[in-house]
Amino acid sequence: MRANPLCRPWEHTLSRRQWLSRFAAASLATGLSPWRLFAEQVAPDKQVLFIWIDGGMSQYESWDPKPNSQFGGPFRSIATSVPGVQISELMPRSAQVMDKLAVVRSMCTQDNSHSAGVPRIQRGDPKNRGVTYPFFGSAVAKLLGAGKSGLPPYVSIKPGSGGFNYQDAGFLGPQYGALAFGDGKPPENLLRLATLTDAEDTARNEFRELLNRRYAEGRRQEVSAANAAVYQMARTLMQRQELFDTSTFSPQDVERYGTHEFGRHMLQARRMLEAGVRFVKVTSYGWDTHGDNFHGHQSLMPRFDQAFAAIVSDLAERGRLEHTLVIAMSEFGRTPRINGHVGRDHYPEAWSLALAGTSLKPGIVLGKTDPLGIAVDGPSYDIGHMFHTWFKVLGIDTSMTEYDNHGQPLPLAHEDCVVVQELLA
Numbered sequence: 319m320r321a322n323p324l325c326r327p328w329e330h331t332l333s334r335r336q337w338l339s340r341f342a343a344a345s346l347a348t349g350l351s352p353w354r355l356f357a358e359q360v361a362p363d364k365q366v367l368f369i370w371i372d373g374g375m376s377q378y379e380s381w382d383p384k385p386n387s388q389f390g391g392p393f394r395s396i397a398t399s400v401p402g403v404q405i406s407e408l409m410p411r412s413a414q415v416m417d418k419l420a421v422v423r424s425m426c427t428q429d430n431s432h433s434a435g436v437p438r439i440q441r442g443d444p445k446n447r448g449v450t451y452p453f454f455g456s457a458v459a460k461l462l463g464a465g466k467s468g469l470p471p472y473v474s475i476k477p478g479s480g481g482f483n484y485q486d487a488g489f490l491g492p493q494y495g496a497l498a499f500g501d502g503k504p505p506e507n508l509l510r511l512a513t514l515t516d517a518e519d520t521a522r523n524e525f526r527e528l529l530n531r532r533y534a535e536g537r538r539q540e541v542s543a544a545n546a547a548v549y550q551m552a553r554t555l556m557q558r559q560e561l562f563d564t565s566t567f568s569p570q571d572v573e574r575y576g577t578h579e580f581g582r583h584m585l586q587a588r589r590m591l592e593a594g595v596r597f598v599k600v601t602s603y604g605w606d607t608h609g610d611n612f613h614g615h616q617s618l619m620p621r622f623d624q625a626f627a628a629i630v631s632d633l634a635e636r637g638r639l640e641h642t643l644v645i646a647m648s649e650f651g652r653t654p655r656i657n658g659h660v661g662r663d664h665y666p667e668a669w670s671l672a673l674a675g676t677s678l679k680p681g682i683v684l685g686k687t688d689p690l691g692i693a694v695d696g697p698s699y700d701i702g703h704m705f706h707t708w709f710k711v712l713g714i715d716t717s718m719t720e721y722d723n724h725g726q727p728l729p730l731a732h733e734d735c736v737v738v739q740e741l742l743a
Contacts, residue, residue, distance in 0.1 A: 361641075362638075362641045363462070363465035363466055363467075363594065363596065363641070364462065364641050364642075364643070364676060364711075364712045364713060365465075365591055365594075365595070365596055365597070365598070365638075365641060365642045365643070366454075366455070366458055366596070366597045366598070366642070366643045366644075366645070366708075366712070367587060367591060367598050367600070367629070367633075367642060367643070367644045367645070367675075368454065368455060368597065368598070368599045368600070368645050369584075369599075369600050369602070369626065369644070369645065369646040369647070370440075370599060370600070370601045370602070370647070370648075371602050371605050371622070371646065371647065371648040372436075372601055372602060372603050372604075372605060372606075372648070372649075373432070373603065373604060373605030373606030373607075373648065373649075374605055374606060374607075374648045374649060374650050374651060374652055374664060374665075375605050375615075375618075375622075375648045375651070375652075376607065376611060376615055376651060376652040376662055377423070377651040377652070377668070377669045377670040377687075377691065378390060378391055378406075378652070378654075378662070378691060379391065379393060379406050379408055379611075379612070379615040379619060380405065380406050380408070380409060380615075380619065380670065381405055381406075381421050381423060381670035381671075381672060382405075382423045382669075382670045382687060382691060383395040383404065383405060383406045383407075384689070384690065384691045387689060387690055387691070388654075388690055389654035389655065389656065389690055389691060389692075390691075391611075391612055391656070392612055393406055393407050393408055393612070393616075394406075394407045395407065396409075396410065396413055397413065398412075398413040398414070398416035398417075399413065399414055399415065399416045399417040399681075400416045400417050400681045400682075400683075403416055403421075403681075403683055405421075406619070408615060408616065408619035408620060408623065409619060409622075409623040409627075410623065411623045411624055411626075411627035411628070412623050412626055412627045412672075414627065415627050415630045415631055415634075416681060417680060417681040418630055418631075418634055418639065418674050418680050418681070419630070419672050419673065419674050419680065419681070420672070420673045420674065420678050420679055420680065420681075420682050420683075420684065420741055421670060421671070421672050421673075421682070421683045421684070422670060422671050422672075422673070422683075422684045422685055422699060422704075422738075422741075423670045423683060423684065423685045423686055423687060424668070424684065424685020424686065424687065424694040424695075424696065424697065424698045424699055425651070425666075425668070425669045425670060425671060425685075425694075425698070425699055425700075425701075426666070426667055426668060426669075426694050426698035426699065426700065427439065427443075427650060427666040427669075427700055427701055428443075428666055428700075429649070429650070429666060430650060430664040430665065430666050431664065432606070432649060432664075435649035435650050435664070435666065436649045437453075438649075438701070439647070439648075439649045439650075439701050440453040440454055440455075440486075441453055441454075441488070442454065442457075442701055442702055442704075442705035442730075442731045442732065443700065443701050443702055443732055444702070444728070444729060444731060444732050445729075445732060445733065445734075447728060449488070449489045449723060449726075449728070450488040450489055451488050451489070451728075452486065452487050452488040452489070452490045452494065453486040453487075453488070453496070454597075454705065454708070455472040455474070455486060455496055455597045455599055456472060456486045456487040456488065456490055456494040456495060456496070457490070457730070458471070458472070458596060458597045458712065459471035459472040459494045459596060459597060460487075460490050460494045461709075461714055461719070461730075462596055462712065462713075462714075463596070464596060465594055465596050466594060467593060467594025467595065467596075468554060468594075469554055469555075469558065469590075469593060469594055469595050469596075470497045470551045470554065470555070470595065471494075471595070471596040471597060472486070472494065472495070472496045472497065472596065472597045472599070473496065473497045473498070473499060473590060473595055473597070473598055473599070474496040474497065474498040474499065474598075474599040474600075474601065475498075475499050475502050475583045475586055475587055475590075475598065475599070475600050475601070476498055476499070476500065476501075476583075476599075476600070476601040477500075477501060477579060477583075477601070477603055478500050478501070479498075479500040480497075480498040480499050480500030480501075480503065480505060481498050481500070481505075482495055482496070482497055482498070482548055483495050483496040483497075483498055489721075489723045489728075490721070491543065493543045493547040493548075496599065497551055499562075499586075501579075501583075502562070502564070502582060502583050502586045503562060504555060504559070504561075504562045505552065505555070523553070558593065561586075561589060561590065561593055562586075564582065564585075564586070567585055571585060571628075572585065574624075574628045575624065575625045575628045575629070576621055576624045576625055576628075578621050580600075580602050580621045580622060580625050581621065581624060581625045581628075583600050583602075583625075584600055584625035584626070584628070584629050585625070585628075585629075587600045587629065588629055588632055588633075591633070591638065591642060592636075592638070602618075602621075602622065604618060605618060605648065607652065607661050607662060608657065608659060608661040608662070608663055609659035609660065609661040610659065610660055610661060611652065611656070611660060611661040611662045612660065614661075626646060626672075629644075630644060630674055633674075633675070639674060639675050639676070640675075640676060641675075641676050642675045642676060643673070643674075643675045643676050643678070643708060643711055643712060644672075644673060644674040644675045645671070645672075645673055645708070646671065646672045646673075647671035647672070648669075648671075649666075650664050650665055650666040650669055651665045651666070651668065651669025651670065652664070652665050652669075653665040654690060654691050654692050667692075667693060667694075668687045668691060668692065668693050668694050668698075671704070673741070675711075676711050676712070677710070677711035677742060677743055678711060678741055678742065678743060679740070679741060679742060679743045680743075682740075682741075684738070684740055684741060685697065685698070685699065699738060700732070700735055702731050702732030702734065702735030703735045703736065703737075703738050704738070705730070705731035705732070705735070706730075706731045706732075706735055706736055706737045706738075707737050707738045707741055707742075709730055709731065710737045710742070711742070714730070716729070716730045716731050716737075
């Protein structure tokens with residue numbers, strides 16, 4: 319188990335004056351002021367809230383409306399808290415927190431199918447090197463670790479069933495996969511039997527660890543490491559049952575986030591972040607509106623808007639947005655053309671995503687599309703640009719850091735893309 323960097327036994331054996339003296343000496347040796355050194359020691363871990371809008375949110379009905387145009391649809395645009403910036407009328411709450419957001423309206427990617435677009439977008443589309451790259455959550459889990467909390471570094475809150483999604487980790491090895499909580503519930507059989515004593519539980523785990531060591535002999539390290547990691551995750555969560563107790567949420571919070579599924583999951587994501595989970599992914603399904611796009615978004619957008627604005631506001635008010643990167647995105651946008659089923663199809667050529675949080679410039683809109691929303695007007699950004707930028711704000715220099723795939727050095731993100739400096743504070 320990783321030692322807590324804030325727990326130093328010698329602090330309990332030195333007087334306050336001795337401790338301050340040694341702390342000052344250490345700061346002089348490093349060239350930092352004592353208070354800056356202290357701040358870096360106690361600084362909160364960087365975290366990520368990754369909101370995955372599966373199927374493809376329409377940019378017309380969200381971040382880049384085109385009212386009264388050929389393809390604009392029936393909804394109006396409304397003013398936001400940033401003068402001159404407007405978004406869809408389906409997002410009144412997000413409009414109020416626009417001063418905390420950075421919206422990119424000039425995404426231009428390649429894949430127009432879910433099967434290709436979903437993994438490509440979540441892996442950052444590195445150049446094809448014959449290996450399966452990790453999803454962003456797995457990359458962060460590997461590069462930044464679990465942090466001070468000791469909780470699983472990458473968790474996923476999603477509708478339906480849960481489990482351990484080792485596939486997300488790609489070549490990093492299955493231990494960096496996502497621990498998924500189906501409908502926000504803990505894994506089955508997590509609670510220890512009431513009839514089992516502490517001594518018996520300790521003995522059982524010692525026996526399991528012995529078997530793990532034997533299993534590891536002659537096998538690839540990443541396989542045995544993943545097996546041990548999953549058990550350790552379970553043991554940690556057994557001590558943190560309160561993370562799943564939704565009855566302790568205040569009625570006011572439940573009302574603000576929404577009693578719908580997405581609202582419940584986002585409220586639980588806030589709790590996971592506050593507990594110190596490094597990377598929290600929340601998935602919303604049902605956005606593939608090939609038919610009846612406008613009624614679909616009229617139903618879906620208010621739920622997203624309510625919970626998204628609530629969590630951005632809460633993170634900001636509680637001082638957590640300063641060290642939390644918030645990402646809300648799909649695998650692509652939706653077509654300008656409205657099809658025969660009154661729907662919009664897949665459209666990667668010009669779409670939007672929203673960001674907030676650590677080291678990002680708040681209250682900006684980056685890029686634009688032409689008056690009809692058909693194409694990006696000016697510089698466009700692929701997902702590789704976003705990965706470089708996200709790593710940057712998390713304190714990872716993609717020009718200096720590489721993956722090590724069994725001795726094969728691999729870049730963290732696409733070499734032809736760079737950090738989007740305009741997004742940085």
